[in-house]
Amino acid sequence: MTDPLRDLLRTAADRLLEVAAADDLDEARLEVELLYGRAANLDRVHVLAAGGDPPTPEAIEPFEALLERRLAHEPLAYILGEREFYGLTFQVGEGALVPRPETETLVGAGLAAIREHPRSHRLVRVADIGTGSGIVALSVARHAPAVKMFAVDASTAALQWAGKNMRRLGPIERVVLLAGDLLEPLTEPLDVVLANLPYVPTDEYETLPDEIRAHEPEVAVDGGDDGLDIYRRFAEQLPAHVANDTYAVLIEIGAGQALFAEDILLNALGRPATAEVRTHRDLRDIRRVVEVRVGY
Ligand SMILES: C[S@@+](CC[C@H](N)C(=O)[O-])C[C@H]1O[C@@H](n2cnc3c(N)ncnc32)[C@H](O)[C@@H]1O
Missing domain, CATH: 1.10.260 (434 Repressor (Amino-terminal Domain))
Known part of the structure; x- marks a missing residue:
């Protein structure tokens, strides 16, 4: 039969x-x-x-x-036009990175940094740098009602996906989408800065499967020689954008980059006496997020 x-x-x-x-x-x-x-x-x-x-x-x-x-080898998420992330369904397609499950680690750690921020009884000002389809900014803004969220990307194609997701999922009144280089478009002091910027070293990028190289934007994945070039520039911009004395910075990184990333952030921030460094592991037990809290 x-x-x-x-x-x-x-x-x-x-x-x-x-x-x-x-x-x-x-x-x-x-x-x-x-x-x-x-x-x-x-x-x-x-x-x-x-x-x-x-x-x-x-x-x-x-x-x-x-x-x-x-x-x-077109990514399944592009063909279906959507991908689940942090309990929500996001629309995705050419021009925006496909949401990866490990980025949920950044959202979880970011929510804790917001909840535990000394300013959490007032509006916490949060930025998501390299927002792509908006998954980090929108997941955080939906779970933390007392935040004002700024979501930045250099790619207008990615921002179009973020805009679609923001209009579908909200909260549109508390999320501002901005085009530009890293933190440059931001004018308000920030209490919590989140970033999932490209961190794959260029020689590793060349070996990635076709599914990624032929379809997902190179600008979303290739992080330069050691993968941390863009984070170095991001870190240089931080001091001019974080709030005085009390803030947290959390960045998603690749396997083996935690100690380097920690050094880059602490050096750029002038190694503040109250700085406390944490790392957060993803479900595969890889150190996926480095967090620096200052003045908590
Ligand atoms: C690894 S993807 C992450 C996208 C999204 N946050 C996510 O987790 O799915 C990196 C994002 O950073 C953006 N990007 C790369 N260089 C940038 C820059 N100099 N300024 C702002 N965004 C940048 C890319 O366009 C891409 O959307």
């Missing part, structure tokens, strides 16, 4: 594995189920429940078209 839809999806999953668009069969199956669901306008539970039925005739052609894009 055959299961027509299940057979179609199994063959599609095998094709994804053949071109190494998925790492293992579980991932390949999940991807084809989501692609078929998009083509047939069904959620994944209903795709699984319909496994023994024939595929919906009108869905076959659109499914093949979506599958071809994935076989050509």
